[in-house]
Amino acid sequence: MIVTYPHMGPLTVAMKSVFRRLGQEVIVPPPTSQRTMALATRYSPELVCLPFKVTLGNMIEGLELGADTVAMATSHGNCRLGFYWPVQEIILRDMGFKFKMIPVNYDKPIEFLSRFRQFGGGVGWRAVLPAFVFGIRKLLALEELEVLSMETRPREKSAGLTTRLFRKWHAALDDASDTGSLKHASERMRGAFREARDRARAPLARIRIVGEAYMMAEPNVNFHLQQKLGDMGVEVERSYWLGRSILRAIWMDRKGRHEEEEATRDASPYMRYPDLCTGCHSIGETIQAVRRDFDGVVLIMPFTCMPEVLAQSAMHKVSEDFGIPVLPLPIDEHSDEGGISTRLEAFVDLLVRRKRAGHVPNSLREVSAHA
Ligand code: SF4
Structure with missing residues (x-):
């Protein structure tokens, strides 16, 4: 079995570890590029x-390189x-590829793990569980690297230092082949980022990114949104992390579960069925951003x-009620980087001017009155 799978931020590296531990050959498709987009459209x-x-597009490029199995989230x-x-699967077969498609359902923990037994050629749980646990640890470490980068970039001691550190520690975490080396790399990574911060520098503004999970996680599709905002002097936080959502699905993230329930409750005045709609989380997560003193939301x-x-249809009202600026950023295959950068720069400019003029989102008391 030679497995390929689409990119999704840090999951790409974590999945590679899981498949290798299960004894499979892996072909990671080339990073998403203009060629990928052209094939995709x-x-x-x-x-x-x-x-x-x-x-x-990622699957096509992985199959072209010789993969015979495709893993796809569902x-x-x-x-x-x-x-x-x-x-x-139908499109790829019509194109003439011969392969096996294995869907992996991440809402159903037991089904999810059973699929990995399939990837291991029917190996037992004793082989699957350690591979899965190591994959989750690696995913969490890579997501921590992203958090450290978002916190450090607006405070970095010299221009470009965060990006250099990110590349270095991304490679180190990718190389870690067991729990001990992963733990050791993570500790050194934290120290390096602590050292890189200039404590006298404060970010110009704080922005929370909410929205669709894949778009948040995949930098080659979201035009490196986190890095762009950080380079403008903004501290960024993301509402969605895949590692935490997997832990939530297996009842190992009580705090995350509580935050999810809070977001659903907060969205309920704006949506009739907030617990049935994924986009409603974006509404609740925007209201959470007010509670946590963010200056704006993307x-x-x-x-x-x-x-x-x-979610977008209700967002205007949420933004008005809570006095928090929200920038909707719809992206498709025709979006261009220059246009996205211009919109982000204008938004950051607006937030900085509002802050200097003393405008802040409504207080927690006012927020509670709406809940
Ligand atoms: S409809 Fe939206 S949330 Fe669902 S897969 Fe498409 S982009 Fe993602």
Whole structure:
């Protein structure tokens, strides 16, 4: 079995470790590029959401390099993700590829692990569980690296230092082949980032990124949004982390579960069925941003994403009620980096001017009155 799978931020590296531990050969597709986008748009239905297209492009490039098995995430949720893999399988077969498609449902922990037994050629739980646990540890370490970078970039001692550290520690975590070396690399990484911060520098503004999970996680599709904002002097936080969402699914992240319930409650005055709609989290997470003293929110979404379009329709009212600026950032295959940068610069400028003029989002007391 030679496995390939689409990119999704740090998950790409974590999945590689899991498959290798299960004894499989892995072909990681080349990073998403203009060629990937061209293949993606050529072979996908025109109006399908962007993650479908990009993940299809990644699969094509992985199969071209010789993979014979494709792993693809799926879900029983209420959006198009559940339909991705069967449609992608048909398209790839029509293109002439011969391969096995293995969908991996991340909402169902037991089903999820059983799929990995399949990747291991039917190996027992004793082989699957340690591989899975190591994969999760690696994913959490890589996500911590992203958090450290977002905290450090607006305070870095010299221009470009965070990006250099990010590359160095990303490679070190990728290379770590057992729990001991992963732990050791993580400790040294924390120390290096602590050293890189100039404590006298304060960020110009604080922005929370909410929206569609894949768009938040994949830097080659979101035009390196976190890095761009950090380079403008902004401290960034993201509402979604895949590692934590997996821990939540296996009841190992009580704090995350509590935050999710809080976001659903906060969204309920704006959405009739907040617990049924993924995009409603973006509403609740924007209200959480007010509680946590963020100056603004960026709502990132693929152009035709159903849940986030719903969220966007209520976002104007949320922004007005809570006095927090929200920048909707719909992205599709025609978006260009220059246009995205200009919109971000204008938004940051607005936040900085509001801050200097003493405008702050409404107080917690006012927030509670709306809940
Ligand atoms: S959340 Fe939106 S973009 Fe993501 S799969 Fe669902 S419909 Fe598509």
